[in-house]
Amino acid sequence: MSLGSGIDHWGTNPSDSIDAALTAIESSVQDLLATDPAYWRTGQKKDLLERLEKLQAQQAALKLRVLALAGDIAEETGAKDASGWLRTELLVDKAVARAQVKLAAGVAKYDLVAAGLADGVVSLDKARVITTALDKIDNDPVASAEDLVLAEKLLIDYATQLTANELRIIGKQILREIDPARFEDAEAKALLAEEERAQQKTALRVWDNHDGTIGFDGVLPTSVGMRFKRLVEAYAQPRKQQLADKGAPLPPWERLMGQGFARLVETIDPASLPRHGGDATTINVVISLEELRNDLGAATLGYDETNGTTISAAEARRMACNATIIPWVLGGDSEVLDAGRASRLFQPIQRKALRLQAKCCQAEGCDMPPEWCDSHHLNPWAAGGKTNLKDGALLCPHHHRLAHHPAYVHERLPDGTIRFTRRP
Numbered sequence: 477m478s479l480g481s482g483i484d485h486w487g488t489n490p491s492d493s494i495d496a497a498l499t500a501i502e503s504s505v506q507d508l509l510a511t512d513p514a515y516w517r518t519g520q521k522k523d524l525l526e527r528l529e530k531l532q533a534q535q536a537a538l539k540l541r542v543l544a545l546a547g548d549i550a551e552e553t554g555a556k557d558a559s560g561w562l563r564t565e566l567l568v569d570k571a572v573a574r575a576q577v578k579l580a581a582g583v584a585k586y587d588l589v590a591a592g593l594a595d596g597v598v599s600l601d602k603a604r605v606i607t608t609a610l611d612k613i614d615n616d617p618v619a620s621a622e623d624l625v626l627a628e629k630l631l632i633d634y635a636t637q638l639t640a641n642e643l644r645i646i647g648k649q650i651l652r653e654i655d656p657a658r659f660e661d662a663e664a665k666a667l668l669a670e671e672e673r674a675q676q677k678t679a680l681r682v683w684d685n686h687d688g689t690i691g692f693d694g695v696l697p698t699s700v701g702m703r704f705k706r707l708v709e710a711y712a713q714p715r716k717q718q719l720a721d722k723g724a725p726l727p728p729w730e731r732l733m734g735q736g737f738a739r740l741v742e743t744i745d746p747a748s749l750p751r752h753g754g755d756a757t758t759i760n761v762v763i764s765l766e767e768l769r770n771d772l773g774a775a776t777l778g779y780d781e782t783n784g785t786t787i788s789a790a791e792a793r794r795m796a797c798n799a800t801i802i803p804w805v806l807g808g809d810s811e812v813l814d815a816g817r818a819s820r821l822f823q824p825i826q827r828k829a830l831r832l833q834a835k836c837c838q839a840e841g842c843d844m845p846p847e848w849c850d851s852h853h854l855n856p857w858a859a860g861g862k863t864n865l866k867d868g869a870l871l872c873p874h875h876h877r878l879a880h881h882p883a884y885v886h887e888r889l890p891d892g893t894i895r896f897t898r899r900p
Contacts, residue, residue, distance in 0.1 A: 530596030536603070537593035543580035582607035588628050592635065601640040606631045609647030618659065619651060626654055671697065711743075711848075712736030739848070739873060830870045837872040840893045844872035852876055854888060869894055 513521060546558035553561050559573035568576070579600075583590050589606050592598030598606070606628070613619045613627050627650045634646050651659040680694035696704060712732040726732075831846035849870045871879060871894065878884045878896050886896045 529599070533593050533596040533599050533603075536600040537583075537590065540576075540580040540583050540593070540603075541590070543577055544584040546577075546580075579604055579607065582611065586610055586628055588632050592632050598632065598635045599640065602635045602643055605640050605644045605647055606635065609644075609650060613651060616651070623651060623654055627651065630654070671699075674698065707740055708733055708736045710736070711739040735873075742850075742873075830868050834870040834892075836870070837875060838869050838892060838894045839871055839875035839878075840889070840895045842872055842875060844874075846870055848872060850876045852879055854894075 508524075516524075543558055546561075549555075549561050550557045553564070555561055557574075557577050559568075559570070559577045562568040562573035562576065563570055583593065583603055586607060589598065589603050589610075593600070593603050609631060610624060610628055613624050619627075630650055630653065631643065631647060634643055638646065646653075674697040677695050678697060678700075680692065682690060682692040685691050712729075712735065830851055831849070834846060834849075836842070836846055837844040837849050849872050852869045852871045853867055854869050855867050869888070875894070875896065879886055879894075883899055884896050885899060886894050889895055
């Protein structure tokens, strides 16, 4: 490996000394990789991790120092900056390469940050946090050059005590720590401006993947986003705890959060929703009587197949148990035979009574708490079933789906539990 030829800029030795130093580093790393940590003492592992953390910072300092002076590389390759060479020669992603070059320029501006990296007391992540905070102060019309110098000293000191995320929070408030009287009003105004920008950035996109799923993404203001996160976690945590208590393998947390979000949507109180288009905010499910009674039938969410989304009849029957929907049952020639009424849904007092008498999901072997369960018609209303406690059962979301799945049959045992059996 060579960093170039000729005399180095320190003016002491030929650049071969750089090759020799890099070769020694590479050889030492190979020696360590040739050993098996399984045979290391605990103290040796701790020592290695501590020293590697410092070496990584020093390696980053060296790399950033070179990148900050890599204009000749860009000139030789015709690139705007060294990031182009990093992409083509080292196959570094475009965004990562640009971020490295930007950080190199930032660190070069701040001597204490560069020294902290070189000494191994400031990690690469912390250097990025500090330079971002200092650049913001540098552009603040209220802050002076003295404020910038003091902020850099304070942040370097904090870097030896805090994680990068903790340091990021401190970085946003560092001016107020320097001079509370002068910067509190400015910080408050900046915070209001940030919140206003967050409102302008708020967005949500929802689309049909046409594979049985709906995709969505969006941006929320921090205050709303954190509430959303906590609400979803409130529905995801009980499921995680239940699986952990049973010793079952835990699915990815993202899946639990997705299931928690679905549960949150399904349990929203319709009475609290705003009115929309002159009607209460509801979902219309259009299905023929024949399809409704068919295990493998289909239904449409919406008023017609052109503008609606197709779901299975089993899912429509599950939703009809307790979701906020209006089921429209059609006969021949699309004649409306029946439109669902509120009486078709279990009322709040009935759901409370079911929870009181069942104590948990009534599926055999399941102990999901009652507050996480749905009210289910053992005899579907399409087949003449009634919405009463005698025909009602409490089922967790998993078993409620099985109850409407055409591949399963279920029966109520003498003790009140529900047994599921897969069809042969």
